[in-house]
Amino acid sequence: MADPQQVVELPSVTLKAHLVERLRDGIISGVYKPGTRLNESKLARQFSVSRIPVREALMQLQEQGLVMNHPRRGMFVNTLTEEDTQKINSVRIVLESEAIKLCRAKLDSEMDSRLSGIVERMEAWNPGSELDGAALDLDFHRTVWSYSGNAWLEKSLNFLVPAVMAHHALEGISHELVRWRLNHHRALLDVIQGNSRQSAEEALLVHLRMAYNNPERFSSLSCGDTKVP
16 A cells, blocks of 8 residues: 555545545555544545545545444444344345356456466465555455446445455454465456356355355355355
8 A cells, every 4th residue: 555645636536536545445454444533634634635535535435335424523434243244245245246257258368367466466475464465355356346347236346345344354363364365366266267166156155254254144045045065
């Protein structure tokens, strides 16, 4: 992540989008942890901008579910209950499985090369750099969503999933567990490349189980209608 002290000189609309991206990535990577107050004046000083684009960026992040407004107290990084997280995961299974299928159907050499490059960087991840690991994790999934070719599907996933990732980021897990989770993205890539017998749903569910206990709890997969190992 770039230095937040870096001076930003961009048109107002572009500046807002830039701040949204920087703050969102900071939340997801754990720079701004769940429950942290996001003070407009402090953020404006950090990014060397006025408070207006910061306020607009925070409002957009609120719409995306990453930030919540406490009346008379200000904006805070959202916190989710365990049940909230699992309910979001139940929707993620459906939406991201579809994104994986669409990505597989549209896969070309350029897409393959980019996804493979991200996975290779994950597998070469250096212990002690959890923020880079979190950024790589998000980059892989966002790339898959964008390659689905369905802007509404991508938008829906970008609305739901970052809040869960932010809630789960930097939870004090061991370096080896971080490495294990990053390395498992190869299994998702194998599905996209057509090199796996697993369905998109099966591969994604196994992937989510590495980070969450019973991520299918609130989905139809827990009702016995669909058999997934």
